Amino acid sequence: MKAHIVTLPGDGVGPEVTAAAVAVLKAVAARYEHVFDFDEQLIGGAAIDACGEPLRAASLVACRCADAVLLGAVGGPKWSDPNAPVRPEQGLLALRAALGVYANLRPLQVHPALANLSPLKNERLHDVDVLFVRELTGGMYFGTRTRSDDAATDECKYTVTEIERVVRRAFELARGRRRQLTSVDKANVLETSRLWRSTVQRIAADYPDVRVEHQLVDSMAMLLLTRPASYDVVVTENLFGDILTDEAAALAGSLGLLPSASLGDGRRGLYEPIHGSAPDIAGQGVANPVGAILSAALLLRHSLGLEAEAEAVEAAVDTVLRDGPHSRDLGGSAGTAAVLAAILAALDSPAANTVTRFSGARA
Numbered sequence: 001m002k003a004h005i006v007t008l009p010g011d012g013v014g015p016e017v018t019a020a021a022v023a024v025l026k027a028v029a030a031r032y033e034h035v036f037d038f039d040e041q042l043i044g045g046a047a048i049d050a051c052g053e054p055l056r057a058a059s060l061v062a063c064r065c066a067d068a069v070l071l072g073a074v075g076g077p078k079w080s081d082p083n084a085p086v087r088p089e090q091g092l093l094a095l096r097a098a099l100g101v102y103a104n105l106r107p108l109q110v111h112p113a114l115a116n117l118s119p120l121k122n123e124r125l126h127d128v129d130v131l132f133v134r135e136l137t138g139g140m141y142f143g144t145r146t147r148s149d150d151a152a153t154d155e156c157k158y159t160v161t162e163i164e165r166v167v168r169r170a171f172e173l174a175r176g177r178r179r180q181l182t183s184v185d186k187a188n189v190l191e192t193s194r195l196w197r198s199t200v201q202r203i204a205a206d207y208p209d210v211r212v213e214h215q216l217v218d219s220m221a222m223l224l225l226t227r228p229a230s231y232d233v234v235v236t237e238n239l240f241g242d243i244l245t246d247e248a249a250a251l252a253g254s255l256g257l258l259p260s261a262s263l264g265d266g267r268r269g270l271y272e273p274i275h276g277s278a279p280d281i282a283g284q285g286v287a288n289p290v291g292a293i294l295s296a297a298l299l300l301r302h303s304l305g306l307e308a309e310a311e312a313v314e315a316a317v318d319t320v321l322r323d324g325p326h327s328r329d330l331g332g333s334a335g336t337a338a339v340l341a342a343i344l345a346a347l348d349s350p351a352a353n354t355v356t357r358f359s360g361a362r363a
């Protein structure tokens with residue numbers, strides 16, 4: 001098949017991990033006789049430096065015309081002045097809104113070979129298989145902000161439509177898995193959460209085959225660490241999902257491992273590792289590329305419909321997590337290039353890839 005993919009490497013380790021993911025996509029194209037063409041565009045601090053804005057209109061048009069968009073990360077200390085007129089994150093938020101990718105899928109599994117890195121020492125760690133569905137285009141990240149000398153506000157607003165579409169997506173995903181949905185909110189305090197909860201309760205009537213529970217976000221932060229194997233699909237609003245998934249990444253062993261797929265109603269999606277630009281390790285060639293490479297696998301699955309190819313990438317990652325080499329965040333000493341080379345080699349000899357129950361981190 002032919003596919004047109006826009007890449008937005010961004011800042012910090014973004015370009016390092018995106019280059020690795022593109023190398024994997026090129027290897028997939030060669031092996032399976034597809035034609036993928038890539039168009040690299042600027043976003044975030046790199047775009048501010050080049051043209052004064054974090055996402056140019058022309059880059060957005062390029063994304064809208066693509067079959068899929070692959071992003072690295074944005075931001076960093078260089079652009080973090082609180083008084084700066086524009087910030088890198090504005091480009092990412094504008095992109096997510098403009099593409100209408102309201103459902104951010106963040107799968108979490110714990111690879112058996114990495115279980116020792118988890119803060120939990122629990123035999124049920126191997127059973128952890130959670131799919132977070134984070135609302136991505138509403139809530140506090142998109143509310144009106146105000147600032148005076150001695151006060152600031154961030155509006156948190158949700159409409160029923162915004163809640164309903166992501167919750168329905170989560171129910172549908174639960175139907176394809178273990179039919180269990182946990183909705184996370186703060187309904188004991190927040191009005192947006194009360195609207196969230198009543199909307200989930202109403203929609204649940206359409207999915208009688210899915211078991212639903214509601215959990216307050218503060219206790220969920222604790223339960224995620226004490227009984228993560230109890231959860232199947234977890235749906236929540238933008239801010240809570242952002243925080244809970246970084247916490248969840250600790251269970252897997254590193255923030256550098258987790259991928260994401262951001263989807264709307266159409267086929268085109270935005271794919272990015274869940275981590276940020278990691279300025280503390282940027283430019284050293286040591287970033288873990290696995291989150292970005294697994295995001296490329298999600299791109300193959302969700303935007304291009306190439307299931308076998310997605311599984312081949314996930315199996316190659318599985319093999320390398322099992323056998324090494326491991327990057328520094330996983331306790332190894334391999335750089336990004338060595339991890340990539342091992343994944344490409346595994347992709348080249350699929351028969352050698354034993355697929356454990358861990359399938360990358362699949363969504």
Ligand SMILES: NC(=O)C1=CN([C@@H]2O[C@H](COP(=O)(O)OP(=O)(O)OC[C@H]3O[C@@H](n4cnc5c(N)ncnc54)[C@H](O)[C@@H]3O)[C@@H](O)[C@H]2O)C=CC1
Nearest residue numbers: 073074075076255256275276277278279280281287288329
């Ligand atoms: N989607 C995005 O573009 C995001 C951007 N950011 C931005 O990134 C910048 C840094 O934010 P932080 O809070 O430091 O979060 P971060 O996710 O960039 O890094 C947190 C920690 O995880 C490590 N880490 C992250 N990715 C890694 C990888 N692939 N391999 C190995 N280690 C990795 C980092 O070295 C750091 O110690 C900020 O400007 C922030 O706004 C933060 C989160 C998401």
Ligand SMILES: CC(C)CC(=O)C(=O)O
Nearest residue numbers: 089092093242274275276
């Ligand atoms: C706007 C982003 C920087 C928020 C974030 O941390 C994320 O999407 O993971």
Ligand SMILES: [Mg+2]
Nearest residue numbers: 242243246274
């Ligand atoms: Mg985040």
